Amino acid sequence: MLVISEETARHLVSMDAAIAAVEDCFAAMARGQARNYPVVREIVGMADAVFGVKAGADTSARVLGLKAGGYWPGNAARGLTNHQSATLLFDADTGRAAALVSANYLTGVRTGAASAIATKHLARPEAHVLGILGTGGQSLYQLRATLAVRPIDEVHAWDPSPANLTSFGAEMAALGLRLVVHDGPEGVARAAEVLITVTPSQRALVQADWLRPGSHVSAMGADTKGKQELDTKLIATAALFVDVPEQARLIGEFQHAFAQGLIDDSHIRASLGAVVAGIAPGRQSADEITIFDGTGVALQDLVVADLAVQLARAKGLGTEAPY
Numbered sequence: 001m002l003v004i005s006e007e008t009a010r011h012l013v014s015m016d017a018a019i020a021a022v023e024d025c026f027a028a029m030a031r032g033q034a035r036n037y038p039v040v041r042e043i044v045g046m047a048d049a050v051f052g053v054k055a056g057a058d059t060s061a062r063v064l065g066l067k068a069g070g071y072w073p074g075n076a077a078r079g080l081t082n083h084q085s086a087t088l089l090f091d092a093d094t095g096r097a098a099a100l101v102s103a104n105y106l107t108g109v110r111t112g113a114a115s116a117i118a119t120k121h122l123a124r125p126e127a128h129v130l131g132i133l134g135t136g137g138q139s140l141y142q143l144r145a146t147l148a149v150r151p152i153d154e155v156h157a158w159d160p161s162p163a164n165l166t167s168f169g170a171e172m173a174a175l176g177l178r179l180v181v182h183d184g185p186e187g188v189a190r191a192a193e194v195l196i197t198v199t200p201s202q203r204a205l206v207q208a209d210w211l212r213p214g215s216h217v218s219a220m221g222a223d224t225k226g227k228q229e230l231d232t233k234l235i236a237t238a239a240l241f242v243d244v245p246e247q248a249r250l251i252g253e254f255q256h257a258f259a260q261g262l263i264d265d266s267h268i269r270a271s272l273g274a275v276v277a278g279i280a281p282g283r284q285s286a287d288e289i290t291i292f293d294g295t296g297v298a299l300q301d302l303v304v305a306d307l308a309v310q311l312a313r314a315k316g317l318g319t320e321a322p323y
Contacts, residue, residue, distance in 0.1 A: 001323040004308050006102040008318055012311040013109060013304055015144050021303045022113040023276055025058060026243070029299060030273030030280075034058035036244060036297045041070075041224070048073050050224075054298035057092070065089035067103055067301040081137075083107065087305035097323055101305040110300040112141030114243065114272075115196055115218040118292035120149040121275050121282050122241060123194050123216035128153050131192025133185050133206070133229065134199035134221065135159040135168035142196045142220070143171070156191040158182045159199075186210055197221050197229040197253075208234035213287040219253035220294045228256050230291070236262040238289040241272050241282070247295040254293050 004012075028034035034057065041052035055066035069085020076082055085103040090096065119127075130152045132139050136159070146152055155177055159165050165181055172179040182188050189195055189210040197205065199221045208231045211217070217238075221229050235257040242248040245268060249258050257263045270280030272292060283290050312318040 001097050001321050002099040002309060002312060002318045003321050004099065004101045004312055004318045006104055008312065009102055009308045010105045012308050012315070012317065013106060015109060015112065015141075015148055017307060018106075018109040018304050019113040019116055019145060019148055021307045022110055022300050023117050024061070025299045025303045026117060026271075026273035027277040028058050028060045028273070029297075030271055030277040031060075033060040034299050036299055039247075039298075044070070054296075054301060056298035056302060058299055058303065059092075061303060061306065062092045063089070063299075063302045063306045064092045065302045065305065067107075067298060067305075069103065087301055089302065089305055089309060099305070099309045100321075101308055103301060103305065106304045106308065107301065108138055108141040110304045111138060111220060111294070111296060112145030113304075114294050114296070114300060115142055115220050115292070116145035116149045117276065118218045118241065118272055118294065119146055119194050119216060121272065122290040122292060123150065124214055124283070124286060127193035127216065129156070129191060129193045130154070131156045131188040131195040133158055133188055133195070133197045135164040136161075136198070138198045138220070139164075139168055140171055142198055143175075146194065146196070147175075150194065152177070152194075154178045154180070156180045156182060156188045158185050158188045194218070199229060200227065201229050202226050203228055204231040205229050206234065207231045208237065211289055213289070215289050216283075217289070217291045218294060219291060222253040222255070222293070223251055223295050225251050225255065227251075227253075229253060232257040232260055232262050234289075235291060236267075238291045239283065240268050241270055241275065241290065241292045242268055243272055243294055243297050245271065247297070248293040252293040252295040253291075
């Protein structure tokens with residue numbers, strides 16, 4: 001069994017390669033060639049931690065496995081990342097464990113990739129102003145992924161933490177991009193042509209009348225029951241896209257609009273995979289507001305882990321462990 005460390009995974013998998021792998025995965029899901037299995041997500045009962053297991057299989061890519069991990073809020077004080085996870089891949093022909101891949105970096109990359117794929121297929125081609133709500137660790141993945149699919153030259157950002165904004169600003173300066181910091185979400189939402197929300201909020205941060213016509217929103221923060229970043233009235237009037245319909249209904253950004261009866265399944269225009277595969281339409285006018293509800297799925301984790309394994313074997317990296 002090949003073991004790939006966090007450092008090696010970071011060295012091997014580029015953002016561009018991750019976007020290509022996740023895009024193929026979305027299309028395979030829409031064609032019925034890939035399936036995510038039911039998610040397990042539980043409160044551990046120690047260290048205020050939440051632990052989950054996501055699994056699935058992509059028969060087109062011959063990828064089978066699971067990602068296990070969660071959130072340990074006290075890790076930062078220990079000098080560790082709060083999110084901790086690892087992916088276990090199996091040989092699809094025999095069922096034997098084939099590789100164990102550290103997934104902290106890869107989780108960030110695949111989340112950024114999913115958002116960027118939504119921007120690529122749903123945002124207006126000329127969009128060049130990015131807004132980001134939440135400038136923690138995930139924001140840099142979101143930024144770099146968006147830069148890979150759109151000619152962004154101006155970024156507007158807000159975060160309740162001044163330290164997060166300072167760190168994000170340093171990265172922006174290194175990239176040579178113009179950053180405008182706002183003291184609340186409204187200014188960011190009003191300025192953005194592409195808006196990414198990546199916070200743990202449990203209340204609406206973006207109101208329905210703040211977005212300009214033709215905006216695209218990638219709502220990436222809601223992945224658990226109770227989380228919310230967008231006003232339900234905004235969701236009720238926009239063109240809606242999802243990664244997995246069931247997850248959007250239960251744990252995604254759209255959960256509250258469903259619960260309030262403002263939308264039902266007929267309001268979901270398509271899965272992002274169906275748009276990528278050419279099965280369903282994406283944006284249908286220059287003025288409509290599009291929203292992608294990115295809840296995160298196992299297959300995204302599995303295909304980027306498989307990519308790391310393929311590259312590691314080709315370059316003679318990683319550690320072979322007896323099995």
